[in-house]
Amino acid sequence: MTEFELIARYFTRPVRERQGIGDDCALIDVGDRTLAITSDLLVEHAHFFPDVDPAALGHKALAVNLSDLAAAGAQPRCFLLSLAVPRADPAWLDAFSRALFGLAEAQGCQLVGGDTTRAPRIADQPGPVTVCITAVGEVERASIRGRSGAHAGDDVWVSGELGDAALAVAHRLGVVQLTDADARACGQRLDWPQPRVALGVALRGLVSAAVDVSDGLLADLGHVLQRSGVGASVRARDVPRSDLMLRVESELQRRCVLAGGDDYELLFTASHDRREAIEQAARDCCVAVTRIGSTTAETGLRLVGERGIDATLRGYDHFAGAPAAY
Amino acid sequence: MTEFELIARYFTRPVRERQGIGDDCALIDVGDRTLAITSDLLVEHAHFFPDVDPAALGHKALAVNLSDLAAAGAQPRCFLLSLAVPRADPAWLDAFSRALFGLAEAQGCQLVGGDTTRAPRIADQPGPVTVCITAVGEVERASIRGRSGAHAGDDVWVSGELGDAALAVAHRLGVVQLTDADARACGQRLDWPQPRVALGVALRGLVSAAVDVSDGLLADLGHVLQRSGVGASVRARDVPRSDLMLRVESELQRRCVLAGGDDYELLFTASHDRREAIEQAARDCCVAVTRIGSTTAETGLRLVGERGIDATLRGYDHFAGAPAAY
Secondary structure, eight states: OOHHHHHHHHSOOOOOSSBOTTSSSEEEEETTEEEEEEEEEEEBTTTBOTTOOHHHHHHHHHHHHHHHHHHTTOEEEEEEEEEEESSOOHHHHHHHHHHHHHHHHHTTOEEEEEEEEEOOOBTTBOOOOEEEEEEEEEEOGGGOOOSSOOOTTOEEEEESOOSHHHHHHHHHTTSSOOOHHHHHHHHHHHHSOOOOHHHHHHTTTTOSEEEEOSSOHHHHHHHHHHHHTOEEEEEGGGSOOOHHHHTSOHHHHHHHHHHOOOOOOEEEEEOGGGHHHHHHHHHHTTOOEEEEEEEESSOSEEEETSSOOOTTOOOOOSSTTOOTTO | OOHHHHHHHHSOOOOOSSBOTTSSSEEEEETTEEEEEEEEEEEBTTTBOTTOOHHHHHHHHHHHHHHHHHHTTOEEEEEEEEEEESSOOHHHHHHHHHHHHHHHHHTTOEEEEEEEEEOOOBTTBOOOOEEEEEEEEEEOGGGOOOSSOOOTTOEEEEESOOSHHHHHHHHHTTSSOOOHHHHHHHHHHHHSOOOOHHHHHHTTTTOSEEEEOSSOHHHHHHHHHHHHTOEEEEEGGGSOOOHHHHTSOHHHHHHHHHHOOOOOOEEEEEOGGGHHHHHHHHHHTTOOEEEEEEEESSOSEEEETSSOOOTTOOOOOSSTTOOTTO
């Protein structure tokens, strides 16, 4: 069973709120305002290594939620933190909380509540560090966007550069050997992602659909296309990547850029007549944006200039590919 | 380090929102409305036994959050669920989700988002089931209450009966031997707590402070007193308890009723002139409420008719009493 099948089968009911399951954020109307709410769960061994830098973890746990708010065009407001740790280690907690508050304060997002608990030992091993953050932001009701608003003929855009986070994972797993400097550079993208909050807000009213790239470009674009009932043609070679990535051999490069997760860039669709405004908004935020293709009335995702999509090029799914017993 | 010390040391910053860390809910103003938000994390081995009935877990995970909303007088609106499970077991997920939605629908609280992940194995053992729910409700701005509003001379009230949940834990740990019927009756209170949502809303404008009894009467009342800067005198024998509890030997009875957690009743303070209105509100909700004492200008908590507070009579704290290495 895949994660999406699990959610569809057990946790889907008709929703009265504006947007619910399947979008980056839930949107709820409160009087004449609309809030975006999102929640992410990070579990040791599944989402980060046991020797994770606690500062990077504190930063990233909030960053991934702010990235969901950015996709929704929400201005972050506050968050709740639930934390399970095997022991109350002052150095660990100090590093974790400083980095968490560092990002929170930079983004004007206050910690207002949550829960802490001790992770009990399992088979004489420390229980897993678990971080669940729920972030709340405010959207502009007139420019609400989700994953379902793309129209055939829209441009497909992406911010920043893709794939370095996946390359860092490949390096840490021994799939590729990078120089120390290169490993540090892409490790920074994996461990300290910068959520595109300002860009997300600046794009209000300009885009038809948006998502953050957390599962990988093809997977996240696939979600938008499926929800919007359109297809897309993407020029694989136009997908922006770092100079470091350009030095990696082509098959790994292709996998990282097209299917790598954890980039936390924004992927969005917009009509042609928004090009200039989008480029201006991005310049104002000091973020690069690149057009990588366009949506089509014909469904499906075509990679232009490639010989077809490798069957293994899909987003990471926590339940897919598990042994039959799972 | 206790859980409260950990939160105070690492996770406390000045908060601009109405209420934050230390209250049952964070309260945030959205235009002319006010939302209450709360989050609770339940971890296998810490909060429930590995052989937990998945239906009871699904119910309780939401119930504890709705109980926090009830304390704040909030009308539940929606929730987000983050779930880590070691495997996608259809029978388990079906029971869990049905009970979760059963309570959610009964309380008009919709699932709008969240996250699922697989809990990785640890030392060849299944990773712990972890449930993090964030619930959102709406409060009436004119009747906002927290833990800090009690005045000297207020009545102290509690809803329902206390201690049966703790008695069920004592039975399951072998501390006491109950008959099967008695074990079932108090087990029901532990596993299927009924959050006092309707009472919480009905008490709007009538109470000066409120909290739900999750850590135990003395601990939760202690939080209210500390935050309000008052003391209280409580008539221990007036604390309401079940007929089943009355048959338990007196020391265990006293511990369960005064210090047992997981009751999810409402504990609140109110001025004398609200007595009639409170009793009427409770009758309208078909819930019993009992006056158990009153608040005092002198700080500290006095148990009337007891020889003093046993030092071990305190709420459960996840980090207290851990080995020095923790």
